[in-house]
Amino acid sequence: MPIYNKFASVYDTMNADRHSVQMVDYCKKIFKKFKIKPKTGLDLCCGTGTAISKLSELGIRMSGLDQSAQMLAVAAKKLKGKNVTLYQKELPGFRLLDKNDSKKKVTFDLVTSFYDSLNYMLTESKLKQAFISTAKHLNHGGYFIFDMNTPTALKTIWDEQTYAGKKDDMAWIWENEYNPSKKQAICKATFFKKKGNLWERFEEEHHEQGYANTTIKKLLRSSGFALDGFYECRTFDNPTRESYRVCAVARKR
Ligand SMILES: C[S@@+](CC[C@H](N)C(=O)[O-])C[C@H]1O[C@@H](n2cnc3c(N)ncnc32)[C@H](O)[C@@H]1O
Structure with a gap:
């Protein structure tokens, strides 16, 4: 059964995109803490494009990726005139090519993914493949910032x-x-x-799928990332057993 198909037409009406607004506010604090100044960014599983819109307002030239044509159509409408590139692709094994040079892979300073999107990777091997694909699309020293629901x-x-x-x-x-x-x-x-x-x-x-924090960290490290931060989401505290959501700040080694 396809997901985020007709759901796309009501997603924003349900205020389902408010989490991504809060995540962009949190990202601003992360950028300050780690002195991150991205010029280009990709939002993975961008849905209706709210995070892209907010990140673009910070002067980041944004792109977005999602498997759902319907979610992307809502995003395209919202982002009209913002010079954003949207890709309909499915994680984990995505490959994005330059629209003007089909042999050239596109890379970014920042990759984000918000609101449990990576919990849709239902096996460790798919999550790892998604991390590897992300690393391939990051510039050296680029950051991957995402949140995930915990098993708790x-x-x-x-x-x-x-x-x-x-x-x-x-x-x-x-x-x-x-x-x-x-x-x-x-x-x-x-x-x-x-x-x-x-x-x-x-x-x-x-x-x-819920993943133990140790598993997420292990998979990131074995996919070419250094972990600069791993937090109880929207704070700079260590996650506990009771945490509902974690946020990783991973840097491409
Ligand atoms: C909970 S929504 C989050 C959307 C957006 N990031 C937000 O914060 O509002 C999850 C999104 O992940 C996308 N998604 C789920 N599995 C995917 C996959 N394997 N590849 C690409 N996108 C996927 C869905 O189409 C949907 O837009």
Whole structure:
């Protein structure tokens, strides 16, 4: 079942992109702390392009990548006139080529990925391949900044929990489960969207994999990164067993 297909049309209405706004504010603090001054950037799994928009406002020439044509279409509309390049590609093994020279790989000073996007890599080998692909697209000394849900979050916030919400023209129900032996969560999402006097119903099933902090760090180091920071997300504190979200600040060696 494809994901982020019809969901794309309601993603921003649900304020699902607010996390990426908060992450760009956090990135500003990270840039200051580590004296990072990126000129070019790529947002992996960029979704509807909100983070790209905010990072562009900092003077970074941004590109974005996502597997979903529908999410990218929303992003393209939002980013019109901002000189942004969008790629429809699927992690983990992406390869981005220069649009003017098809033999040349594009590289960036910064790669970001926000809001659990890397939890969609359901095996260690896929996560590692995504890290390797990212490293190949970073300039030497370039930074990879991303957040991930922890197994604690998937167990506590997702397991057997149902969430629902509504706006004037739409409503949604998320039914979640967690498999502790696999450290994998499933979210069965049902959406209702008003169309004239009728309501359209559509469904998507999302799977997220939780990784131990030690595993994320090990995979980053074996993919060509030095780890300058690994935090409880949106702070500069060490993550604890109770942390729901971690943020890595990884530098290409
Ligand atoms: C939770 S959304 C996050 C979007 C955006 N980063 C944000 O913060 O709002 C996850 C995004 O990851 C994308 N995605 C999931 N798996 C992917 C894959 N294998 N390759 C590329 N994009 C993927 C989805 O299409 C979706 O846009």
